[in-house]
Amino acid sequence: MLKINPKDLSQKETHKILSGTIAPRPVAFVTTLNLDKTINGAPFSFFSILTPNPPLISLSVLREDNKMKDTAINIIREKEFVVHVMTQENVEKFNMAAARLPYGISEIDLANLTPINSTNIKTPGVKEGSVRFEVLLESHLELGDNGIISADFFIGRVSLIHLREDIYQNTYINYENLKPIGRLAGNKFVKVIDLYSLDRPK
Numbered sequence: 001m002l003k004i005n006p007k008d009l010s011q012k013e014t015h016k017i018l019s020g021t022i023a024p025r026p027v028a029f030v031t032t033l034n035l036d037k038t039i040n041g042a043p044f045s046f047f048s049i050l051t052p053n054p055p056l057i058s059l060s061v062l063r064e065d066n067k068m069k070d071t072a073i074n075i076i077r078e079k080e081f082v083v084h085v086m087t088q089e090n091v092e093k094f095n096m097a098a099a100r101l102p103y104g105i106s107e108i109d110l111a112n113l114t115p116i117n118s119t120n121i122k123t124p125g126v127k128e129g130s131v132r133f134e135v136l137l138e139s140h141l142e143l144g145d146n147g148i149i150s151a152d153f154f155i156g157r158v159s160l161i162h163l164r165e166d167i168y169q170n171t172y173i174n175y176e177n178l179k180p181i182g183r184l185a186g187n188k189f190v191k192v193i194d195l196y197s198l199d200r201p202k
Helices: 011-021 070-078 091-096
Strands: 028-033 039-044 047-052 055-062 080-085 131-145 148-163 181-183 189-191
Touching: 028 070, 039 055, 039 070, 039 091, 055 070, 055 080, 055 131, 070 080, 070 131, 070 148, 080 148
Parallel strands: none
Antiparallel strands: 028 039, 028 080, 047 055, 055 148, 080 131, 131 148, 181 189
């Protein structure tokens, strides 16, 4: 068994190990409002549920050269965002929105996505998301080490849930219809296709 001290690794090497072993991860496609009210869209795999009561989710947006990404800037300013779940049906378009574009140029247009109005918040989502959460910012933390901020960590409260009808059946999620995508390391993704059940011990 290898023993590796993260202090002996570069940030890139640590990132490779953590993202490669903590996998597969669900991928959030996040829309936010730019200052000029154009829509920003980007995928993130450092994303999870925190608690159902209250309904809180987490999103970590890594910085590049200590610079905040547009998504983080927009969330802090607007205090809201929309999270879509990446699936086999939208993975190509959502991934296209990961392209680096100048601020104010909408990834939604680049990926040929269809904006759709939200109900409880100002930020629109996209129609291609079969699962869509309208989220209000609950908390923002700056994460880093040695005085260098490496990520903006957001805790958001789910204000409204949008689900395509064939996904939500008898209070359960139908995974055959959802077809979620998991993120591995680098450019690798995985389809959720081999389902099985395992009872918890009493």
